[in-house]
Amino acid sequence: MDQAKPLPGYLVQRYQGWKATGYAENKAWYRRLASDGQHPRAMVISCCDSRVHVTSIFGADQGEFFIHRNIANLVPPYEPDGDHHGTSAAVEYAVTVLKVAHLIVLGHSSCGGVQGCIDMCKGHAPELEQKHSFVGRWMDILKPKYDLVSSEKDPGVQAQQLEKHAVLASLENLMTFPFIQLSVDEGLLTLHGLWTDIGEGGLEYFNTEKQLFLPV
Template sequence: MHRVRPLPAFLVQRYHGWKATGYKDNQAWYRRLADEGQRPRAMIISCCDSRVNATSLFEADKGEFFIHRNIANLVPPYSPDGNQHGTSAAVEYAVTALKVTHLIVLGHSKCGGVQGCLDMCQGRAPAMEEESSFVGRWMDILRPGFERIKDLDEADQAGALEKEAVVVSLENLMGFPFVRQAVDDGELTLHGLWTDIGEGDLEWWDPSTNGFQPV
């Protein structure tokens, strides 16, 4: 552990700025959150991409969202086995312990993970096809989505697969028994969103039309 170093100076400076302003102005709220615990109304599953910021998108305050981020905002199929499942564990905790009432999958434009999946499925990313590739094996989750868009014009495939990442995740969520039960009991609603990070547009998945509509 001798290779672990102190925080870089720019982060230390930003922290002290926040502690002196953002925290000081709202310390009673922070202490209340600490003492009473979190009661988020919604869980958001979004991409690790640094350009995606769900709290800014919805102008959310601390304590409003339970957020889980992974590459390409994917939810794996329900598969209780001996392996570790960070995303599945986060979903279980949000639904069964925190009792969130909304579960949102948030996709986005220009997603590098989705582009990687597209390249892999088309034979252009041999490194991702190696069994040792963590990213490749994670992006296997999206292969069913690729099958649905593979016959589109090449220029349209990446954008379509970004939205398939949302749909595939929603489909997989309904395979979790506790999610399905909460939905059937009217205690949980699922939502699929896609945002254009350049234009700031937001679209939602409309199952009645099998497509995305502007919010």
């Protein structure tokens, strides 16, 4: 492998700063994490978007959350077909090995993946329709939900609606996993749907009784 290069200087400086302060001041805690293993109480499935900072939103320390990130925080349905399934593997590990008590799907405003799905559904993104588009094929998970928002005329409102449907689609697909269904039925696992407004710092949760997202 000849293509790998040294880290950019600014990242080296940031690491050295962390090692001299954050790590040095909490060395015993880091060593305990290393020796005792991880015991997170919750798994969070969030978007890859660099603006969504899960640990900051909840003020979490290392070891608290088992975090998986992908485009548009989507979970595919249960498909044990022998192919590569990174998200499904992360979910399986969190639930069956780590025994997390909570599984959180966190969507967000201004999601590029969701907007890509909208553009694809409107015929404005032919590049995503190509079979070789990983993003396009991933957005196929969400495409069925577009019909629920297709009549909305305001582009911003439509995007926000589909962002929230992305959370619900993931929750629905999670329940197709037999080990999740079993854990939920036995009261060992609870599912949670959240949506955060990046610009306003807002956080909403899906209320099953009212079937809508409400402020936390």
